Amino acid sequence: MRRHVLPLLALLALTLALARAAPAGPQPALVLIPGSSQAALLGVWEGRRWLEDGDAARRVRGSEGYRVQALGGQVASARGARAESFGAPCPDAFGVTLSPGPRFPTFAVATPAGARSRPRPVTVLPVTGAVYRAAIRDELVKRGLREPAVNVTRVVRADLDGNGTDEVIVEARRFAEGSGLYPPPSGQPGDYSVLLLRHVVGNRVRTSVLGAYVALRARDPNSTDFGPLATLHALAGIADLNGDGRMEVITFGAYYEGYALTASEWTPGAGLRARLETGCGA
Known part of the structure; x- marks a missing residue:
């Protein structure tokens, strides 16, 4: 009898732990963009499906x-108001005011207070690593920059899908004109913004491009065409947004008068697959 009771007790303990890790009811996923007074509403997990926009x-x-958490590990608690439309020109994008308003210098992700949004460590690594600088240089050379000025801005390591192998996300950018989250309308020669994901397949390291913009030539000053628009690609967060044990990668893409936030699931076979997206721009 005893040998049957112990497995039942272990199963009961696991069931209770999972119940605590997955709060009942709708689970909103929010992203704080530096400088914004409201957190952007990515979507709401409703048990079996994601809701977006007005439905969310x-x-x-x-x-x-x-629970509000930045990539670097800073954590804060807050209470949210009702979701409100950002209005024109983005009536289908919504924000949530948090109180107290967390003052992080970087992006942060807000998930329900009782959720376990970081089932595995998310580690910010030094940006000076030679391996990651070389990966950025190789990608830029491949895209036509012969002697790129490598500027790695963030390196983050995490086991995204829980298979026991870490992935590494490398972010790099350089804009001669302008700084911050929004690039100039068009780039100067040598400008770029690149976001890479490095993962292991068998015994080999593979690199996937999550986003890339490279300026090879200057815009004609006599032309009214800005194209192609300069684009910034950044990592906004890593978190398990729906309690399934897999951590989504949240990316931020911006041009000079707008942005998009995307939450994607990663698997080694399928790569990154978008699950949620929101944004605002003229």
């Missing part, structure tokens, strides 16, 4: 408790 906003009733 209607499920955010206000007074929800959130």
Whole structure:
């Protein structure tokens, strides 16, 4: 009898742990963009499916408790208001005011207070690593920059899908004119923004491009055409947004008067697959 009771007790303990890790009811996923007074509503997980836009906003009733966490590990607690439309020109994009408002210098992700949004460590690595600088240089040379000025801005390591092998995301950018989250309308020769994901397949390291912009030549000053628009690609967060044990990669893409946020799942076989997207721009 005893040998049957112990497995049952272990199963009961696991069931209780999973219940604690996955709060009942709708689970909003928010992203704080530096400098913004509201957190952008990515979507709401409703048990079996994601809701976006107005459908998601209607499920955010206000007074929800959130755990707010930046990539570097800073954590804060907050309570959210109802979701509100950003209005024109983005009526289908929604924001949530958090109180108290976390003051992180970088992006942060807000998930329900009782959720386990980081089932495995997310580690920020030094940007000076020779391996990652070489990976950025190789990608830029491949895209036509002969002697790129390599400027790695972030390196983050995490086991995204829980298979026991870490992935590494490398972010790099350089804009001669302008700084911050929004690039100039068009880039100067040598400008770039690149976001790479490095993962192991068998015994080999593979590199996947999550986003890339490279300027090879200057814009004609006599032309009214800005194209191609300069684009910034950044890592905004890594978190398990729906409690399935896999951590989504949240990316931020911006041009001079707008942005997009995308939450994607990673698997070694299929790569990165977008699950949620929101944004605002003229």
